[in-house]
Amino acid sequence: MHKLLMDDFYDATYTLFAVHCRLEDYRLAYLLNRHLDLKLKRKPQDLDFNYFSTYPIYEWDNAQEYMTWNLVSNVCKKEEASLYSTGVLFGEEDRTIKTYNLISEFKRVDFFIKISSEAKAVNEKLILNKLQAIPQIITSYEVDLASIKHKEYLIF
Template identity: 60%
Template sequence: MALHRLLVDDFYNDAYKLIAIHCRLPDYRLAYLLNHSLGLNLRRKDDDLDFEYLKSSYSIFEWDNKFQYVTWNLVSNVCKKEEDSLYSSGTLFQKKQKVLKTFNLIPEYKEVDYFIKISNEINNVNERLVLNKLQNIPQIVTSYAVNPLKLKSRDHLIF
């Protein structure tokens, strides 16, 4: 009897480009600058990306260009949350202290502030042109292309 196997990795073969952005602006301000310089129409989605039972959440902006069959996503890579610190119960002072913890959507790129994900079906987006326009925005420190196939946590980019 023949044995048939189904490889799950073959299903997710989505063609997209990924651009890393180093920028200390708030997400809404960066989305405005991208809309203005790249001619996009990014809008914040109603729900943020939540991981590990609301342990961390990341803002996401999206524009679905139906005329060119391209979906643009701007997603934050950094989530900062204030949590209670752990302390010993046998201490003299029982004051609770807050600790600021930082989580990353893509842990391999901890220094990156935002990612632009460009999902295009017919491969009509010129990545070099997009990078050149991003470099012309003075508030962006740097931007560069990232190969999504080399990411260990590329499953976090499925949305």
């Protein structure tokens, strides 16, 4: 019996940046387009994990440099029915807002920027400097891919 692991056939050819900011996803995509000279557009379908949680995703395929840029939210807020009983038969149902994370190891990260490159290396320092120059971004840094348990969530 031969068991294949995800690492057996998937080689990480991407760079991942974590972004901390309190902006909406469309606003951050606009600022990234403006400051990094990108053309990110929202994909018609969000990342969806069995209707459990959905994460907005933006993409730009730079055919000239053989790079694909993705901006994906790490946070999904979903309103759900509360599980405790109020003791009233026909009372109003309490609703609570639950927060889910795409990558659970980075609960405080708001967004991830994934840069997939087929041909040339990504200049991480230059990108980080440009990200830090955006006043609405609190902080940004490169993520060590070895620290992520579920890398399959980043395949899109």
